[in-house]
Amino acid sequence: MIEHTTPIGWQIGTISEIVQRTPSIKSFFLRLAQPFTHVAGQHVDIRLTAPDGYSAMRSYSIASDPSRSDTIELVIENLQGEVSAYFHEVAVAGDEIELRGPLGGHFLWPEHESGPILLIGAGSGVAPFMSMIRHRRSGALTVPTALLLSARTRNDALFAEELISSEDGDPNFVLALAITREAPWRASDFSRRVDEAMIKDVVGRMPSAPSHVFICGSNGFVNVAADGVLASGLAPSVIKTERYGG
Amino acid sequence: MATRGFTGRPSGGDQSERIPPGQHLVDYFPVLTAGPTPNIEPGDWKFTLKIGPRPVKAWNWAEFNSLPMTKMTRDIHCVTSWSKLNTAWEGVLIDDILADAGVEHPTDFLLAHSFDGYSTNVPLADLASGKAMVALKYEGKAIPRDHGGPARLLVPHLYFWKSAKWVNGLQFTERDEPGFWELRGYHIYGDPWKEQRYSGD
Numbered sequence: 436m437i438e439h440t441t442p443i444g445w446q447i448g449t450i451s452e453i454v455q456r457t458p459s460i461k462s463f464f465l466r467l468a469q470p471f472t473h474v475a476g477q478h479v480d481i482r483l484t485a486p487d488g489y490s491a492m493r494s495y496s497i498a499s500d501p502s503r504s505d506t507i508e509l510v511i512e513n514l515q516g517e518v519s520a521y522f523h524e525v526a527v528a529g530d531e532i533e534l535r536g537p538l539g540g541h542f543l544w545p546e547h548e549s550g551p552i553l554l555i556g557a558g559s560g561v562a563p564f565m566s567m568i569r570h571r572r573s574g575a576l577t578v579p580t581a582l583l584l585s586a587r588t589r590n591d592a593l594f595a596e597e598l599i600s601s602e603d604g605d606p607n608f609v610l611a612l613a614i615t616r617e618a619p620w621r622a623s624d625f626s627r628r629v630d631e632a633m634i635k636d637v638v639g640r641m642p643s644a645p646s647h648v649f650i651c652g653s654n655g656f657v658n659v660a661a662d663g664v665l666a667s668g669l670a671p672s673v674i675k676t677e678r679y680g681g
Numbered sequence: 682m683a684t685r686g687f688t689g690r691p692s693g694g695d696q697s698e699r700i701p702p703g704q705h706l707v708d709y710f711p712v713l714t715a716g717p718t719p720n721i722e723p724g725d726w727k728f729t730l731k732i733g734p735r736p737v738k739a740w741n742w743a744e745f746n747s748l749p750m751t752k753m754t755r756d757i758h759c760v761t762s763w764s765k766l767n768t769a770w771e772g773v774l775i776d777d778i779l780a781d782a783g784v785e786h787p788t789d790f791l792l793a794h795s796f797d798g799y800s801t802n803v804p805l806a807d808l809a810s811g812k813a814m815v816a817l818k819y820e821g822k823a824i825p826r827d828h829g830g831p832a833r834l835l836v837p838h839l840y841f842w843k844s845a846k847w848v849n850g851l852q853f854t855e856r857d858e859p860g861f862w863e864l865r866g867y868h869i870y871g872d873p874w875k876e877q878r879y880s881g882d
């Protein structure tokens with residue numbers, strides 16, 4: 436449970452680096468004026484302000500490892516919308532961005548020891564899971580964890596290289612890619628949209644049924660994945676969802 | 682602080698005074714939910730009014746639908762920063778639910794409960810006097826599951842997490858008891874015009 440009785444104030448994050456991750460997703464590394472420690476799964480609110488005082492606010496999950504708290508990584512998909520297009524088309528290293536955080540008290544990596552954890556994401560919805568997986572890796576945590584990641588093509592699979600190398604050498608981490616518009620990448624991957632049979636298959640690769648399921652992405656994707664998890668016999672109470680709004 | 686190179690899109694024009702600080706206008710209806718979307722058949726639907734632990738009255742779907750219906754068209758404001766104008770709802774005013782149960786003012790605070798275990802607290806003053814309803818229709822039709830159907834609470838003057846989806850009860854409490862999001866860092870009251878997003882704001 437997250438409680439903050441003092442307000443979480445706005446601060447400045449300075450863009451230190453921008454990295455193109457997939458054709459439509461870039462990472463933005465923000466150096467914080469007031470470093471904080473987040474719990475993997477939390478987000479920040481970003482506020483852009485025009486010269487006439489008009490401002491636009493949006494939420495972005497923190498993708499970086501919580502133990503690296505002076506600089507945070509956000510991964511933003513270009514939806515041609517007001518804020519995502521600004522980041523993709525206007526922002527450059529050195530720009531100062533107003534933000535507040537860390538925020539969110541529900542979609543959180545369990546602080547206490549837990550049973551297996553199943554993560555299901557699509558598109559930029561893998562952002563909070565990167566923070567969790569990096570946290571797990573840097574803390575040498577052994578809790579069995581599986582990530583089912585859906586992407587249109589291999590090139591759209593965010594952080595695929597890092598995830599594949601995480602899987603190599605860690606018997607407790609399972610990665611399954613659901614590539615919807617291309618042949619499967621590896622024998623353990625799928626070449627269709629996420630469905631019930633696929634979720635059952637991935638759950639079957641875990642030592643026991645997951646005690647936590649996290650699902651993140653667009654609302655349509657989250658509904659399909661959550662229905663699949665329920666159909667594979669898991670209880671609604673173990674499922675946490677984060678819907679990116681549309 | 683002005684952000685270099687950000688100009689923003691054309692504002693809501695003469696509607697801008699209807700948009701609280703930090704909010705932006707959308708014309709579609711985003712969906713945000715903390716868990717799976719429940720599937721509730723009207724036959725399984727039941728709404729219970731409680732005072733503390735004690736149930737005072739319960740209604741099934743047919744009984745609830747025979748209560749007086751009221752229409753309400755309101756602007757709504759989600760804490761994730763979108764606002765939507767002129768949303769049209771129809772349902773049963775909280776006043777009419779309390780009247781049907783013969784309950785007036787046992788305490789000042791309530792918790793709304795939902796089928797999926799969600800809860801949120803709202804003071805009686807913000808539910809009564811025609812301010813809030815249990816909505817059964819959106820834009821003239823049954824409320825879609827994603828948006829809380831078959832029935833959701835509608836408290837349009839507070840951030841929209843207070844308008845509990847899949848609502849199945851109201852409970853009077855002695856004190857103002859935080860609900861699901863209020864226990865997870867969000868503001869206890871949630872007035873969009875005061876930007877009461879997170880606790881401490």
Ligand SMILES: Cc1cc2nc3c(=O)[nH]c(=O)nc-3n(C[C@H](O)[C@H](O)[C@H](O)COP(=O)(O)OP(=O)(O)OC[C@H]3O[C@@H](n4cnc5c(N)ncnc54)[C@H](O)[C@@H]3O)c2cc1C
Pocket residue numbers: 478493494495496497509510511512513514515516517518519520559560562563677678679680681708709710761
């Ligand atoms: C807790 C949380 C965490 C998030 N984390 C991330 C993250 O890590 N990375 C990320 O990229 N995003 C994330 N998001 C989404 C992000 O906050 C923004 O919503 C997103 O970047 C779009 O903002 P925008 O200003 O670019 O688009 P806006 O101008 O707000 O437009 C929103 C999008 O909605 C689309 N849209 C317009 N009409 C409709 C319609 N009728 N139906 C459906 N869609 C429509 C538009 O095309 C546009 O793409 C998160 C959201 C939440 C709530």
